[in-house]
Every structure is written in structure tokens, then in C-alpha cells.
Amino acid sequence: MPPAHLNRTDAPYQFHAFEVSYFSAKVRPALRYKGLWVEERRADLKEIRERTGLTFIPIVVTPDDETWQDSTEIYRLLEERHPQPPLFPSGGLQRLAAHLIELYCDEFALIPAMHYRWGSELGEATARARFCGMVGNHKLGNLAADRMVAARFLVGASVAAGPQIEEHTHDLLGSLSSHFEAHPYLLGGRQSFADCALMGPVDGHFFCDLVSRRLLLETAELVVGWIERCKFPNTDQQGEWLEGDALAPSLIRVLDVMGGDAVPIVLDLLRAFEDWADQRPADQSEPPRGIGSCRTSLRGAPIDRAIMAYTLYSAQQVIDCYKGLTTADRSRVDTALADTAWPQLLAYAPRHRLHKERFKLVFDSS
Ligand SMILES: N[C@@H](CCC(=O)N[C@@H](CS)C(=O)NCC(=O)O)C(=O)O
Numbered sequence: 001m002p003p004a005h006l007n008r009t010d011a012p013y014q015f016h017a018f019e020v021s022y023f024s025a026k027v028r029p030a031l032r033y034k035g036l037w038v039e040e041r042r043a044d045l046k047e048i049r050e051r052t053g054l055t056f057i058p059i060v061v062t063p064d065d066e067t068w069q070d071s072t073e074i075y076r077l078l079e080e081r082h083p084q085p086p087l088f089p090s091g092g093l094q095r096l097a098a099h100l101i102e103l104y105c106d107e108f109a110l111i112p113a114m115h116y117r118w119g120s121e122l123g124e125a126t127a128r129a130r131f132c133g134m135v136g137n138h139k140l141g142n143l144a145a146d147r148m149v150a151a152r153f154l155v156g157a158s159v160a161a162g163p164q165i166e167e168h169t170h171d172l173l174g175s176l177s178s179h180f181e182a183h184p185y186l187l188g189g190r191q192s193f194a195d196c197a198l199m200g201p202v203d204g205h206f207f208c209d210l211v212s213r214r215l216l217l218e219t220a221e222l223v224v225g226w227i228e229r230c231k232f233p234n235t236d237q238q239g240e241w242l243e244g245d246a247l248a249p250s251l252i253r254v255l256d257v258m259g260g261d262a263v264p265i266v267l268d269l270l271r272a273f274e275d276w277a278d279q280r281p282a283d284q285s286e287p288p289r290g291i292g293s294c295r296t297s298l299r300g301a302p303i304d305r306a307i308m309a310y311t312l313y314s315a316q317q318v319i320d321c322y323k324g325l326t327t328a329d330r331s332r333v334d335t336a337l338a339d340t341a342w343p344q345l346l347a348y349a350p351r352h353r354l355h356k357e358r359f360k361l362v363f364d365s366s
Helices: 022-033 045-052 071-081 092-108 110-118 121-135 138-154 162-182 193-206 210-219 221-231 249-279 309-323 327-336 342-346
Strands: 013-017 038-042 059-061 067-069 290-298 301-308 354-357 360-363
Touching: 013 022, 022 038, 022 071, 022 193, 022 221, 045 059, 045 067, 067 071, 071 092, 071 193, 092 110, 092 193, 092 249, 092 309, 092 327, 092 342, 110 121, 110 138, 110 162, 110 193, 110 210, 121 138, 121 210, 138 301, 162 210, 162 221, 162 249, 162 290, 193 210, 193 221, 210 221, 249 290, 249 301, 249 309, 249 342, 301 309, 309 342, 309 354, 309 360
Parallel strands: 013 038
Antiparallel strands: 013 059, 059 067, 290 301, 354 360
16 A cells, blocks of 8 residues: 555556757656656657657556646646645745746756756767767757757857856855755745756756766755755655745745746747737738747857747746736736846737647737
8 A cells, every 4th residue: 555645556657758859857856846756768759759759758647547737737737637745835935936937947047057067068068978878869869969069059158158057046046045045946945837847957967967967066066956855745744835935035036047048038039929919911820930030148148949839838827827917916926026027027918929839829819
């Protein structure tokens, strides 16, 4: 008989993932935290394409053979099916903060993640070796690595912005280290979807890759401790999120570092996507995945970044959460984040809206 704190199912959840994959590292801790019976399989792109029509990793196949794709959707569906232990805080301020951290991870943290994996000779050589080993074929492993090197530039991890990307990462690791001096998780004594989301870049890339793993081990031991806790979440030994829906002052500092660099870039991308959407043919209901590139900047350094429809979808969910808060909670958010850049994003009013139809993004009809 499994222990009572585990969520029982008649068959395992299948998790199609890779160890080196950013979004797999975002989903894995949520599955473990929920105490589920999970069979983790090496992603089979053919099966993923058959199930979703796409080749995004990871997917989750439920015990009753439903397919879940998109890490954000996977969190939502997991919480719906297995509400205990909770991933989503019930307090409005903590919930909104968790969504902001997820947005930072989905839209911005790809930049340092790709920089450290592919942005130096040692990083690239060791990542290529890992890809070849993973694929089990030298030629195909290198072809996959070539695609990732191209993706590095699409997400904006430009050579010119290398020093600024590293400054950002040092500030992030410094603020996280201060936070973890007093709190085991981002929102206090219990893991939440914010921790899981941050595991995407921090475990999936930084701790996985040689250059950044060394950086973590040499400069951020407390972050390494947090990775360990999120990896092995001992579901029966979790504490509670901070009382009274509070955010620790040290977390506000983390949010300040995240927002200061991410918000200007996300706003530039949103504006560029919406300008394109204003002009699109009237009968075009599905946006292409990307629509060219946009010049933006990080701490003054130029960044060219692909304009993706998904950025609007991500931002829309955060803005919806903010608008859905009670007036009292919204005003607590405004006060808590007043000295950060996040209010600029929360004030953005999208002119277009996207939803998902069978895994694809589609414009709402206006
Ligand atoms: N929005 C998706 C993104 C998934 C994603 O981009 N996964 C990467 C691997 S970490 C991938 O499959 N990339 C292939 C591609 O970009 O075509 C999610 O949150 O799950």
C-alpha cells in the first residue's frame, strides 16, 4: 500500500522529457512534488508529433491516455486533478508573484541559459559532447547542437550582450542566495509552481552545463541546496508559504532583479507582436510561431530577439491574474512591487488575445 501522502493512480503518468531540456526541468519538480507515480521516458519526437502535431518537449501522458503539452498547461491540469499538495498559492499576492517568476523564466531566462550553454568554447564543446551522447550518434548529435546554436541567437543571447547577461546572472544568483539564507523556497516553507518554473533555467541549464555548474558551485551554494530540495521534494515534509499572503523582502529583491531586465524586453516583444497582429490578413486566425526579429536591449547592450506569438500568451496569463484579483489584493501587489519594473508590465493592455486549440495558439475572434 503506497503511503497516504502519495497521489495514487492505476497506471503511471508518462513524462516524455530530456535531462538537458529547459522545459522538462520546469515540469519534473511539479510531478515529483505532487507525489505521483511517474514513468520518465526519453522524449521520442515521432510520438510527440503524433500526439500533438508539434515537436515541443516535454509532454505528459496521463494514466487515461490524455496528452498534456505546454508546461504552464501541465501545472494547471496537475493542480486540477491532484489539488494536494498545492502548487498554486491561494493568496493573491503570492499567486501573482509566482506568475511573474514563471513569465521571467519562460520569456527571459532563456537568454542566460543559452548563453552559458553555447556562448563559450568550453560550454559549446561540452554541450555538443552531451548532445552526441544523448542522441547516440555523433553526426545527429552535432546537427541537434547546430540547431541549438541557431536558437541561442533567436532568443537573444548575442555575443555583444555577453557581459550584461553574466552581470544579470550574478545579480540573480546573489539575490537568490540572500533569499535562501532565511527561506527554503521562494514563497516560504513550501514549494510552489514558482520554484518549479525557476528550476527550468537553473536546473535544466545552469546546473546541467559545465560552465554554469561551476559558477553555481563556486558562488551560489545556497542555490545548489534549493535545487536539491526541489529535485527531491519530500512531499510529507513541506512547511507552509509565508503567513498572511506575504512576500519576503528578500524575494522582492529577486523580483526586482528579474523585472528590471526582463520587463523592457518583454514589452518590446509584445509591442512588436501586436503591431504585426494589427496588420495581419483578416482571415488569419493562427499566428505563425515567430514573425521575424526585434531589436531590444539588455543593460544597454543590443539584443536581437525573435518575435514569438507565445510571448503574448504568457503575458496575457499574468495580466489576467492581476486583473482577476480583488481590489484589496491588487493594491497589495501595487505596494509590494512599486519599486520594481513589474507594474509597467501589469499596466500593459493587450489589443489582441490568444487561446489554445488542440495545442495550437489561435487568435480570439474580436
Ligand atoms: N511553451 C512550451 C515550450 C517547450 C519548448 O520550447 N521546449 C523546447 C525544449 S526545452 C523544445 O522542444 N524546443 C524545440 C523547438 O523550439 O522547436 C512549454 O512551456 O512546454
